[in-house]
Amino acid sequence: MMMRKAQGWIIGAGMTGLAASHVSGAAALEAAERPGGICRSYVVPSAAGGYRFEIGGGHWVFGGDTILNCFLARFGEWRSYRRKSAVYFPGEGTLVPCPLQYHLAALGPKLAAQCVAEMRRERRGTPRTMAAWIEQRFGPTLTRIFFGPFHELYTAGLWTAIAPQDTYKTPLNMEDIVRGAGGGPVVGGGYNGTFLYPAAGLDAFVDALGSRASVETRAQVKRIDTDRRRLELADGRVMGYEWLLATVPLDDVARMAGIGLDVEPDPSTAVLVANLGGRRGPKCPSQHWIYVPRSRSGFHRVGFYSNVDARFLPVEAADRVSVYVERSFRRGRRPSDAETAKYTADVGQELCEWGFLETIEASSANWVETAYTWTTPGSQWREAVIGRLNESGIFTAGRYGNWRFQGIAESLREGLLAGAMLRENGGSR
Ligand SMILES: Cc1cc2nc3c(=O)[nH]c(=O)nc-3n(C[C@H](O)[C@H](O)[C@H](O)COP(=O)(O)OP(=O)(O)OC[C@H]3O[C@@H](n4cnc5c(N)ncnc54)[C@H](O)[C@@H]3O)c2cc1C
Structure with missing residues (x-):
């Protein structure tokens, strides 16, 4: 068994690991055949030509x-886009621009007035769970109509047990709410009003x-042997380390390093991404993505790659559309290949029934085991694990x-900062 000289290593070459390696000069050890994590594109051939999809939507x-x-x-040209997203109510076939709470007029005057009155009510106490936070913030009507069923799907049912999170994603400006309920223009936006995408595609940026x-x-x-400061690789190699920068899921790092705590790790959820390409249906939205509170197949978000960039389509196929569809699962509940294939076909059928697609010409699905991470109320697991890892130079x-x-x-940003700091102090504490 050959052992390499001790040094610093980065575990994982997704966006964080690549940035950290770029700035620190340390090597990123990547399990997959290519770097980038889920930020990679691929092409699925069809009779109409190749559809470009991304692993993680x-x-x-x-x-x-x-x-x-x-x-x-410095890594290529980027294009800027103004976000176009909406909530889609499949029963009614209605699209309401995001943020929903700023466009209540679309729900009709009676319902809009009820939602406004509920959001105006005095809020008492600090909610412990995401479900309680949502109900307190948006009131029972909007929770029943959209936020409740959407979060049930998005969190794979965890929303009643996990702590509130990412609260900045759902702004609550009463002036905008009242103006929007009356059909007036909205001044405030959402948390991601504009976004960038590489002109040559995500792969080009990752490769650069x-x-x-x-x-x-x-x-x-x-495995990470923290006593002897050694890394063990699946191919049998053993390498010493002075410091490690782990960008892989925290529960996996804890397991690799043999850190067992008395408490359960905080939960995470997986996502199954179904990618579909085909002839554009008559009711296909022009939005970049839409959120759905219910769907027969269980998905909660549908994105339209080709509404952002036509290069997701086969050449000269303007009457086509390239789509990604996300469905959440509890960790460890991965469907079999046969179930995934059936699910992908069901999603295609449902989107055809909604009029988003007319025909399906290309499809594929990807499983992301750790997609969203959550915290249970009052949990100290994250801090405790990170503290223990830091003691071992991780x-x-x-x-x-x-x-x-x-x-x-x-x-x-985190990768660049961590890489720069580790380069400066060699990981010593
Ligand atoms: C469904 C979904 C949609 C998203 N949409 C957006 C979006 O539109 N915009 C946006 O900005 N962000 C989005 N994100 C978030 C974005 O994907 C992440 O912020 C980003 O990919 C995180 O990069 P990372 O390098 O930290 O992690 P990862 O990309 O997960 O990198 C970790 C790397 O470690 C490797 N690895 C794992 N285990 C090991 C091991 N034992 N040994 C060696 N290597 C290992 C993996 O293969 C992977 O390459 C989305 C995320 C999801 C799940």
Whole structure:
């Protein structure tokens, strides 16, 4: 058994790991054949030509500031888009622009007035769960109509047990709510009003960043021996380390490092992404994505790649549409291949019934085991695990390493910062 010289390593070459490697010079060990994590594109052939899809559904970069945007521009051209999203009520076939609470006029004057009155009510106490927070914030009517059933699907039923999270995503400006309920213009926006996407596609950005990072693909870390500061890889290699930057899910790092706590890890949910391409249906929305409170197949969001960028379509196929559909599952409840194939076909049929698609020409599905991370009320698990890892020279970064909601921009920022700091102090505490 050959052991490499001790040094710093990054575990995972998604956005966080690539950014950290680029700035620190340390190698990122990546289990997959290519870097980028779920931020990768692929093409599915069809009689009409190739449909371009992404592993994790459309990945639009929101939340970039001027400095980050300058960094991104070093890796190619980016295009900016003004977000177009809506809530879709399948029973009625109605599309209401997001944020829903700012466009209540679409629900009719009686319902709109009721929702406004409920949101005006005095709020008492601090809700412990996401469900209680939603009901307190939006009132029983909007919760019943949309926020409740949507969050039931989005969190795979966990919303009544987990702590409130990402509260900035749902703004509540009473002036906008009242104006919108009367059909007036809305001044405030949502949390991601504009977003960027690489002109040459997400793969081009990942490859450009990867070419300026040091990445070892097919290098899956199996175990971390914290006593001897050694990493064991699936291919049998053993490497010493002075420090590690783990960007893989925190519960996986804890398991690899043999850190057992008395408490259960906080929950996470998986997502099954169904990608579909075909002839555009007569009722296909022009939005970039829509949220649905109910669907026969159980999905909660439908995105339209080709409403952002026509290059997701086969060449010269303007009458086609390229779609991604997300459905959440509890961790460890992965459907079999046969169930996934049936589900994907069912989704296609449902979207055809909704008039979004006329025919399906290409389809494929991807499983993302750790897609969303959650916290149970009062849990100290995250802090306790990160503290124990830090004692062994293992640092964490990114959406999954730090177990908190964030997009690509924030993951890149964290990777850059962690990489720069580790380069400066060599990981010593
Ligand atoms: C359904 C969905 C939709 C999203 N949409 C958007 C969006 O529109 N815009 C946006 O900005 N963000 C979006 N995000 C968030 C975005 O995907 C993340 O912020 C980003 O991908 C996180 O990158 P990361 O490098 O931290 O993690 P990851 O991309 O998960 O990187 C971790 C890497 O570690 C590797 N790995 C795992 N285990 C091991 C091991 N044992 N050894 C070695 N390597 C290992 C993995 O293969 C992976 O490449 C979305 C996320 C999901 C789930």
